Amino acid sequence: MWTTGTTGRTAAAGAAAVTVLALAAVPARAADPADATVVPVQVTGDPAKRFNLVVLGDGYTPADMPKFRTNLAAHLNDLWTIEPFKSYRSYINVYAVEIPSGESGVSCDPSLSSPRRTTPLRMAFWSGCREDGIQRLLVMDSAAAKTYADLVPGASLANRQILALANSDTYGGAGGAYATASGGNAMSALIAPHELGHSLGGLQDEYDYYQRGVPGGTYTGPEPDSIHHTLLTEEEMKTQKQKWWRWLGERSESGGTIGRYEGGIYFSKGVWRPSQHSMMKTLGYYFDQVARERMTQRISAKVNLVQAHTPTDAPVGADRVLWVETMHPTGHQLSITWTVDGKPVRATTPAGNGAAGANLDLSRLHLKKGTHTVQATVVDPTGFVRDPAVRSSAALTQVRTWTVDTGVKTPPGDVPVDFSSSTPTDKPVGADSVVYAETSHPVRSVPSVRWELDGRRVKGGDRDIYLGRFHLSKGTHKLVARVGSKSRAWTIDAEPPTVKYELSKAAQVRPGHTPEYVFDGPFTMRLTGADDHAGVVVSEFRVDGDGWFNYFGWPTDSSAPWLFTENGTVIDSLTYGKLGKGRHTIEYRAMDTAGNTTTAAEFKVTLR
Template sequence: MAGVAVIPFLVALPAQANADAATVVPVRITGDPAKRFNIVIVGDGYTAAEMPKFREHVDRHVNVLLTLEPFRTYRSYLNVYTVEVPSTESGVSCDPDLTSPRRNTPLGMGFWGGCSSSSVQRLLTVNSSALTRYADLVTGTNSGNRQLLAIGNSSTYGGAGGTYATASGGNALSALITPHELGHSLGGLDDEYDYYSRGVRGEPYSGSEPSSIHHSLLTTQQMRSQRAKWWRWLGEPSESGGTIDRYEGGLYSGTDVWRPSRHSMMKSLGYYFDQISRERMTQRISAKTSILQGGTPNSAPIGSDRVVWVETLHPAGHPLAVTWKLDGKQLSTNGSRSVDLRQQRISRGKHTLTATVVDPTPFVRDPAVRATLTKTRTWTVDTAIKTPPDTTPLDFTSSTPTDRPVGAQDVVYAETSKPVAVSWAVDGRPVPVQGNDRDFEVKRLNLTGSHTLTASIPGRTLTWKVDATEPVAKVELSKAVSKSNRPGRPPEYVFNGPFTMKLTSTDDTPGAGIMEFRVDGDGWYNYYGWPTDANAPFLFTAEGTNIDNLVYGKLGVPRLSPWDNVPPGYGRHTVDYRAVDPAGNVSAAGTFIVTLQRP
């Protein structure tokens, strides 16, 4: 009878550290930290009694991050840890004003760039030495395979990029600050703001061609002719809404420099990364680990009487491509992670065997970036060598986490200690897998409802719950002047002034879901409630609402800064909304039509 496999690093217990009673907590673990990209989150200004609050903040931040591409696709590359450091004082320094108290906290976090009158309020800084000291408590991580994020106990909007990222924990927009700041710290992306100090439009850009991959002085014609900047993406629908083109403003300058999208994560929190930023983030996430994780050692010649194998990483959205060549001739292996040399009719002598692993993601178009997502391993095969018996105990070594449901669109994986066939079954019924048996593409089965997925090797079985039930998105609007429902058409509402929209969702799996909406087919936008209150509904008006010199809720063409010259939002508009559950299932979009009448 098959036993249940237990993978040690998937059930690691919190490790008590000596530094100020800090506790390392594995939040989401996919593998050995030495073989993963590790996000280490350290809290600051949370007292011991406030640790449940810190955990709630982390849960929200991580859930939002993993719904955004490319983090969603590459979440199986990531380990997420927190370091809980109880603070004697609650809060962070200079929050919200320079006259506010200066707190004695483990990481020394503070607004106004660490309480500097020459800075801006939203700049939330951290003592990098203290942050590193606590992050070093997470065994197996180092500066080469991790990204540090400090979350401060505050409801004030703020954060920072640089080597390390920071974000406030409790603001309605806080969970969106994290991916933006990771865009800086991990991706090396720049702000697309057309201001530095809020409410003051930036001066015209006066420098030379920016080094930034998503800012340029070139026209679209020059980009194409020179094959420069974002020329490969020009003219395509932007993942953040609109079209990839050339939009004025960025790098804190109001004019004379251009960005690829009208609005994106680096311009306005709530929208997705556009394709240019997504490509860079894909490259940087992958660079923190290696898509070729291991396999048959190649430090010495091997015999031709054996199976040779490689261990790869496993994106949650698609399998990696693996090809094999013997003496330069490609073998027919159908993507298998192993090749049996005994079946290759190898002539006597020495030969060269090569395995190439490539990430075929459509997120990447630049050949130079694709090259960084390509790894090879080469062996010298000597037919005179006799391979000794492999005495390695057979077991699973890593897998998609089994402690949470997988979604209907996921690729689930299981790696073993040596090359052996992995058998897959859904609800007890075997499902044949040709070639690559380390990955199982759930989406190919078009499942609905709840199911059980198993991966088995002799004596061991891994089990996952498959959540193939879409969440249900619900909308509640404030009272309209009139409402009409026609068969087969979205409901229509008429308002004669500002109106509110509250989005909620229900699902069969516990956990915090994510809501999104878009107006008139623009980019999907994260529903966070309202900037000043996460529990308040979203407010739509014709001109938008100015909050701290940023504009929210402008119906129709968005107004992001007070000086944006866009038409008022009167007239007829289409609003779509949807939900994303913790397993990554996306609901069918609901739609309503609204007409905002002029006064």
């Protein structure tokens, strides 16, 4: 959708500015926080130390509130399948703010002649019911949104992102300081991550039009400041080491190859983007690597990699343990290294699987008398980031430094051994997840975390364990962490979901290991996912090895199957389901709420 501060076109920035300014035509109602209820949806840690996604609902009456909860669940279910949200889900708290509205729905939905409704956030289509507005531009009263978001304790401007859902089945959304999306449209759950790309990631639209159906013209401005738009050739990017030069030539996560594709920031010519159709151009595909790197940086910047540590404000004795508590991504482990006077030393309790430990027992180092400098460096080694400047930024690298004085004697203290935090235990974890368990911190010892898998002792890290290395058999397993007399347990969902396809009647079926279906005209495809645990299964498909595409039904009806035709079907000036004559391969797969993904299966179709 549209975003504030778009490079290259005055009209685009002006259109987005109506998010705040163009609501004069919408009835006002003072925001009343007493009306609202904050509902924790996902809590991974103290909100003061997490990235908090605060989701507001507008136009939902008390009777509509179950619909808001259903809409929110659908949005989150898709969000957790999209990288980097999938790998960094453990960084994110989600809070719903349920705001009862006196009227059902939002203003100017779907047309300018539709009612102007009095709702808490004053959400409205048509850029705020403007005669010169954009129908799909769904705006709100930002001041009211802030008032309600402020109800979430511990969340602040620095560590939160506001997303507002409108009680509407009409396609629409917007991205600026805050993000908006319609709640109930077939594609609504894909609008939200696109708008978060704007609001959280600072990404620009890759559309080659401003008004759908009207070519965008030729860009004649200077080099865009957008990280994913350029005037440079591929050779110039490589030579000058600019823009997405580090990713050139690689298979794009959104299909095709990372390269140089003409069109973007609302122009059809004269400016180029990295991928043929990433999420910032076509809803349904993933972020490509360029956008994913930025989103990884922005999510990580909302938290501190080092969540807690031995105090650094005064010299410490050489007779104690130094420790750090870090974040724990869902998909991989962080790297922790220790140095004493600039020389690497091994942590007291090295983690399994190549990761360093989070504790250093100074008494075992037998330091020479005097003062020494000890540093712990925490780095996120994710493959989503290649830019050294991003890797070395505070979002992905943090250092803690202590002065150690051998003349300082540490009081013994009395810290009981217990867990201090962990991966939430109320929902199953996936078979490839990283599960963590932090402990209390006695000053002269390191509590040992013992891991058990299905009742059998297994080797893990000192504070986390990567389940993927066990190659668990399909089914349900039990993981237990023990420290002292305390224990915490998790259910592991290692059973991937199932997904089936259903096609309309073919003119001919050619059975075999990979079945083939022959059609003499348009045909439909329905994907149906199922799982042995509660939650919605997200299905995907791709055609001829292109990017994986979210199966959401049909753009105008989530319950309808996908329609393939030779020339595609035009809906609101966009073409869906185009499949030329000839033989094609369609692959399909599904993901469950624990993050398990089925092995892709395929079939052939011939359109003649």
